Amino acid sequence: MTGKQNSKGFILVFLGMLSAFGPFVMDMYLPTLPAMSDFFQTTSSKVQLGLTTSMVGLAIGQLVFGPLSDKYGRRSPLLAAMVLFLISTVGCIFSRDISQFVLWRFVQGVAGAGGVVISRSIAADKYSAHELAGMLATIGAVNGIATVVAPIGGGALADFGGWHGIFWFLFALGVLLVIGSVRFKESLPIGQRQNIRCVDMYHRFGAVLRNRQYVRYILQYGFTMGVLFTNIASAPFIMQQHYGLSPMLFSVCFGVNAVAMVISSALSVRCSTMEHALHIGNHGMLFISVLLSVAFFLNCNFWVYEVLVFCLLSMVGMAFTASNTLAMDCERRNAGVASALLGAIGFAFGGIVSPLVGMGDIRSSAGFLFFMGALCSCICARFSFHRLPSRRKGLSYASYKIMNVFLKKLL
Numbered sequence: 001m002t003g004k005q006n007s008k009g010f011i012l013v014f015l016g017m018l019s020a021f022g023p024f025v026m027d028m029y030l031p032t033l034p035a036m037s038d039f040f041q042t043t044s045s046k047v048q049l050g051l052t053t054s055m056v057g058l059a060i061g062q063l064v065f066g067p068l069s070d071k072y073g074r075r076s077p078l079l080a081a082m083v084l085f086l087i088s089t090v091g092c093i094f095s096r097d098i099s100q101f102v103l104w105r106f107v108q109g110v111a112g113a114g115g116v117v118i119s120r121s122i123a124a125d126k127y128s129a130h131e132l133a134g135m136l137a138t139i140g141a142v143n144g145i146a147t148v149v150a151p152i153g154g155g156a157l158a159d160f161g162g163w164h165g166i167f168w169f170l171f172a173l174g175v176l177l178v179i180g181s182v183r184f185k186e187s188l189p190i191g192q193r194q195n196i197r198c199v200d201m202y203h204r205f206g207a208v209l210r211n212r213q214y215v216r217y218i219l220q221y222g223f224t225m226g227v228l229f230t231n232i233a234s235a236p237f238i239m240q241q242h243y244g245l246s247p248m249l250f251s252v253c254f255g256v257n258a259v260a261m262v263i264s265s266a267l268s269v270r271c272s273t274m275e276h277a278l279h280i281g282n283h284g285m286l287f288i289s290v291l292l293s294v295a296f297f298l299n300c301n302f303w304v305y306e307v308l309v310f311c312l313l314s315m316v317g318m319a320f321t322a323s324n325t326l327a328m329d330c331e332r333r334n335a336g337v338a339s340a341l342l343g344a345i346g347f348a349f350g351g352i353v354s355p356l357v358g359m360g361d362i363r364s365s366a367g368f369l370f371f372m373g374a375l376c377s378c379i380c381a382r383f384s385f386h387r388l389p390s391r392r393k394g395l396s397y398a399s400y401k402i403m404n405v406f407l408k409k410l411l
Contacts (some may be wrong), residue, residue, distance in 0.1 A: 016142030057109020081114025097316020128381025217327035229350035261317030285374035293367035311346035
């Protein structure tokens with residue numbers, strides 16, 4: 001039985017919901033952190049450990065569920081992950097102290113990772129080349145919408161049910177995904193599965209990592225995620241503490257900026273090749289990160305900051321979709337392992353840069369991390385492609401040429 005029996009509409013909605021797990025698990029309860037500090041009678045830093053451990057869980061869980069899905073198919077590991085998510089969410093709701101909550105958040109992250117990593121594997125099973133790019137771009141757009149909805153929806157739910165209400169909502173979302181997992185028809189036929197021992201499955205990581213092109217793509221993806229998480233970690237402090245925005249206005253601006261990623265992810269498939277989209281996204285990130293660093297140095301007003309961040313995230317969305325697609329496309333036989341490494345690298349880079357944002361002046365730190373992430377991504381791109389893309393007409397080609405000249409002078 002294969003996934004061909006599921007309609008394309010069902011697959012699109014189902015994979016979009018699975019990929020949205022990351023933003024919902026990480027971001028939805030952010031508005032309630034102060035209230036949780038009071039509830040557990042602890043410091044805000046200990047409550048924030050729940051965010052850190054969920055991110056670690058999202059990274060580790062992908063390394064677990066990715067290889068398992070290559071051996072046992074996509075459906076069974078996915079069902080196991082969704083059931084584990086329900087159990088961990090109940091554990092979060094009924095935690096008696098902060099230590100229990102942090103532990104269950106880690107488990108929740110591991111379970112959520114199953115949905116994230118297997119969603120990419122299913123897409124790689126069912127689609128190829130430009131169709132895969134279109135599906136992953138659509139999933140990326142849904143993910144971007146989830147990034148917008150999560151903190152705003154969390155704030156609205158908190159007004160009615162507090163932080164417990166948010167986790168009950170996550171439980172309801174988990175129930176829907178369990179139902180979807182039951183309805184989902186297997187997309188990886190038995191003949192295409194890795195028929196080896198579970199221990200030997202992890203030897204496939206070495207085989208995948210020997211694919212240098214794949215490694216370059218996931219490093220580009222990781223550095224791009226570093227730029228994204230720099231914004232996630234710095235935006236609340238810059239917007240609220242430096243520019244004086246209220247929590248609601250911050251949520252609105254944060255959401256508007258996330259829309260930039262949604263739009264650019266969708267536009268990336270309009271490029272003739274994903275390589276060309278990756279070039280535009282990488283060089284755009286570098287160019288705008290330089291402008292943003294200079295703007296911070298000159299103590300720019302809020303609207304200059306907002307416009308530059310919107311433009312930066314639009315480039316992030318394009319690079320994010322392109323590197324994701326190219327990485328998965330060159331490791332189809334080991335799609336589960338490839339997807340696991342891709343996701344783990346992304347969250348690992350995010351986990352590294354997030355605490356660095358708080359070192360020293362937050363605007364200076366953010367500007368530096370924006371620039372370094374974009375620069376390293378561009379360096380990976382120079383090793384990935386040995387020649388410029390063929391001549392393009394119109395604004396996209398002109399923009400590409402300008403940013404390429406800028407990069408050559410910089411490097």
